[in-house]
């Protein structure tokens with residue numbers, strides 16, 4: 101439509117998530133009229149990301165130093181780990197102010213159709229954390245907070261099975277009530293907060309005393325999930341994605357067999 105660099109800029113903006121053609125055009129023309137200094141700040145911010153981002157050596161979120169501010173905060177409870185897909189999910193859970201533990205960022209969710217298997221995620225790092233002490237404390241509970249969509253549920257099922265051999269370790273999942281197919285980051289604080297405090301236990305930790313210092317003790321609302329047999333990476337088969345919306349509390353095994361393209365508005 102336009103010529104040369106302006107159209108290139110519009111095209112590049114248009115590839116960004118959530119930016120439609122009109123917004124891309126508006127952003128491009130905004131920059132054309134912006135002060136050179138503010139364009140320069142944008143340019144150097146982009147360059148800094150291209151040059152390399154530091155990730156926290158403990159949890160894997162983006163960080164300004166070797167450890168992120170959460171992992172280096174002595175007031176956080178190192179016996180509680182909340183497993184999320186992306187760094188932006190940490191921000192969503194932090195906004196609830198319900199969680200005082202640490203996090204583990206997987207870097208996505210299992211999605212075999214798009215080539216994302218266990219090796220593409222930071223699952224080995226999570227297992228390493230389970231086996232080690234951190235600041236002299238062992239992990240007592242893992243809260244799986246992957247997105248409430250098909251890939252997130254498949255990831256949850258996979259992790260729950262991996263963690264089952266640790267009977268002392270309680271593994272829980274965010275309660276249903278979050279809309280199926282949604283992204284964690286779009287959940288409001290109240291919904292996410294109650295999903296966190298009402299989380300259900302998937303395995304382990306029946307003899308644990310009620311925990312303090314973290315979030316509320318979850319209800320033992322549902323029995324442990326049935327043993328899914330095949331490798332989770334091979335489990336999901338293409339199927340109808342319809343009918344997922346509005347469902348609450350699907351069984352883990354049932355849900356892990358459902359696969360469709362994750363909902364990205």
Ligand SMILES: [Zn+2]
Nearest residue numbers: 156159168171
């Ligand atoms: Zn960290």
